[in-house]
Amino acid sequence: MKKLNSFHLAIPVQNLALCREFYGQTLGCAEGRSAEKWVDFNFFGHQLVIHKTSKSQEADKPESNPVDGHDVPIPHFGVVLDWGEWMDLSERLKTWGIHFIIEPYIRFKGETGEQATMFFLDPDGNALEFKAFKEIDQLFAKD
Template sequence: MSVAPFHLAIPVTSLQDSEAFYGELLGCSKGRNSPQWIDWNFFGHQLVTHLVAEMPSLPQHNLVDNHAVPVPHFGVVLEWQDWLVLSEKLQSALVEFVIKPHKRFKGQVGEQATMFFLDPCGNALEFKAFQDIEQLFAS
C-alpha cells in the first residue's frame, strides 16, 4: 500500500504557542510560513496552523471503549516504539491528557495503544500504534 501525505489546516489563536507545541514539544520541522500561518512537517504529512481571532466551538465526544473521545480530532499512527517514546516525552513534559496513554480494545481485533491530548488552542490530537499494523483496518 502506497501512502500519500495528507494535508490538514487547523485554526490556532497563537502562532507562538503553535511553534512551542508543534515545533519544540512534538519535534515537527517548520516549513513555509507567514504572519498568518505556519506549515509543519507533521510526521511526514503537511499540517498548517492558521491564525484565527477565536477558536470554533469546542469538540464533542463519542464513547469508544469506555472513553470519551473528542470529535473532531486528528493524529498519526506511529510505529510501536516511536509511540512509546512520544508517550514518555509527553508525560515527562507534564502534558495534560484528555485520555491517558493506554491499550484500547485489549485482546480484540484492532488492539492498539492510544493517547489523546489538546494543543494550546484546544485542537484534539490522537496518536496511536499497533503491534500488528495489519490490524489498522481490521473489522
C-alpha cells in the same frame, strides 16, 4: 499496502507563537514555510499548517463519542506511529507535563485492532490522537 500519500491538514489557532512552539518543540515537528499568519510543519511525514484565526475553539461546546469506555473528543486528528515511536512520544509528552484527555493506554486489549492510544489538546484546544497498532495489518480490520 500501497505507498501512502502525505495528507495536508490546515487547522485554526489563536496563539500562533504558542502553537508554533508546541508543534515544533513539544511534538518535534520540523518547520517548513511560514508567513505572518501561518506555519507549515512536517507532521510525521504529512503537511500540517496552523493558521492564525480570531475564532476561539473553546467557544464551541466540545463533543465526544464513547469508545472502549472513554469519551473520544470530536473532532480530532493525529498519526498512527510504530509501536516504539508511540512509546517514546508518550514518555516525552509525560516528561513535558502534557495534560491528557485520555491517558496513554492499550485499547481493545487482546482483540482485533489492539492499539496503544492517547489524546491531548494543543494550546488552542485542537484535539490530537496518536496511536500504534500491535499488528499494523489490523489497521482496517473489522474482526
